[in-house]
Amino acid sequence: MKHHIENLIASALAGLEATGALPLNHGATITIDHTKTKGHGDFACNIALVLAKHARVKPRELAEKIVKALPASEKIVKVEIAGPGFINFFLSADAYHTVVREILEKRETFGRSQMGAGRKVQVEFVSANPTGPLHVGHGRGAAYGATLANLLDAVGFQVHREYYINDAGRQMDILATSVWLRYLELCGERFDFPVNGYKGDYVYDIGATLHRENGDKYRHASAKIFENIPPDEPQGGDKETHIDALIERAKSLLGTAAYRKVFDLGLQVILDDIRQDLEEFGVTYDQWFSERSLIEPGDTQGSASVAGDRTSGATAAERAIERLKKSGHVYEKEGALWFRSTDYGDEKDRVVVRENGQKTYFAHDIAYHMDKLERGYDQVIDIWGADHHGYVPRVKAALAAIGDDPERLHVLLVQFAILYKGGERMQMSTRSGEFVTLRELRREVGNDAARFFYVLRRCEQHMDFDLDLAKSQSNDNPVFYVQYAHARIYSVFRQMKEKGFRHDPANGDRHLARLTEPHELALIQRLARYPEVLEAAAQVHEPHQLAYYLRELAYDFHTYYGAHTFLVEDAAVRDARLNLIVATRQVIANGLKLLGVSAPESM
């Protein structure tokens, strides 16, 4: 409909340009807006205001000229000039009635479009370190990322969903060492567990699995393990150097193969848990990309889709460093290799290869993003926790340095979800083991409420997640309101059978013109906007627009329900109304599907 009016305006402008009433090449784009108040019609166009100065005419005068030049359209019953020079369009009821027909024809595909034109988009989200179960903060990224990916898919992008597994690096070594120490406790060894180790219950469980499957195979005497290890914090030492020394001790005592076994057990158990957790949450991926695959050429976990030249056997990380070197934006200082990211506006230069020869996490991330772009995505979307925001400039700088276009990378920062319980803010720390997991949240409030609640805020908005409120399942939670509208429509049809009526959709379609009540027109107009909402939400990466739309749609329906009876004696009116509410049910179901929320038939 918007496009239809755009065409009318464009043709009017062309006419005025031809007669010289308007200058050529004014370069203004025609925008059609929905009006806020009914008195302003259905759509409004501000073109006369925009062009007035250029045409050296008063806005209202120009508006009159445009209106006179407008071609006739059967979809429009009235055109008015209002305010400073807005052109308001009033649609015929018939123009809207066709929407009901369209929804019933297209069913679950109604709202989908080809805006994306098949362009390839990668969405990487959650990507939590596999050092423990997902907590409620990850849940927000999961719900947001999954919904955004669904939206992009719905408007015609080819979407690739990916999880980056941080399975290399110090945090994972700390986990492996923590597992081993818990295992040793089960073997009967006694010692003080390091302050900086992972203390969650799941670490015990993994240690227990290790013990059950291997007995005392990996046991070493605690005296030997802690021999010459610098003291931990409670003993007046430094917790970081203490845990690092323990990691080295674990590696040397166990040997490479056995250490890797312990390490991989922890990784595998936790990753399986994360995968299952997300799956239950309705979040699935096309690919789980291993960080380790960037540095271990033989690794089969990672991307198999990179076509490029790996003839030399170089890892992705090595190739990334090479490309950086060729760019001339690196230098050596104090034994380390630095990337001069300040050349691209970063605050300071960054180390990519440490003094000890190991590549930094940043180097891996350069390689990962290089790999992403090599895979040919038109657009790469990263969804990160807001605490990583300082990281964005250096990644973009690196992409620019190696000759890729940093504009292809979009980093969306999701603010923390702060949990409140009993009016008090809850603290979260993976290390201490005191946190609310995503799984706990899902069990308490349900998947539907969690999914809906999470995407109700713009991602850059801090979110207060009141557990008591979400748990109470009161009508504070809009998900029930929307689901109830859906269930209510099913209920009407159950009632219809009891009353001995039949729904004849063809008859309803013939009598759509009987839908003349203000409630009906309002509902139809809301339905007509659904495709626009999907496009807007996808384009600006704001799933909350869909959530709000569904709430408004549910409101329109509930109001209609309260004001009119659907199951009336007049079959023409009855069938037309049933067509309308079936269309409503369809759009609610379509929208909820994209949000990952169920659409129940009864509640």
Next chain:
RNA sequence: GCGCCCGUAGCUCAGUUGGAUAGAGCACCAGCCUUCUAAGCUGGCGGUCGCAGGUUCGACUCCUGCCGGGCGCGCCA
């Protein structure tokens, strides 16, 4: 100190990418269940859009400076 995000009704938040008289839910007050589910509907109360300038036909929206809150500034990941 520097950088990013946020500041809209008592609370939690929208505001269609610069449009017309700033909206919703909750809370509070007053109504509506022999009629398709009251998880609902109707009405009312509620605002210096953090503050001050600027840009223009027009600013919650864009620019600058302050104030307040969050986060980040590692050869951690």
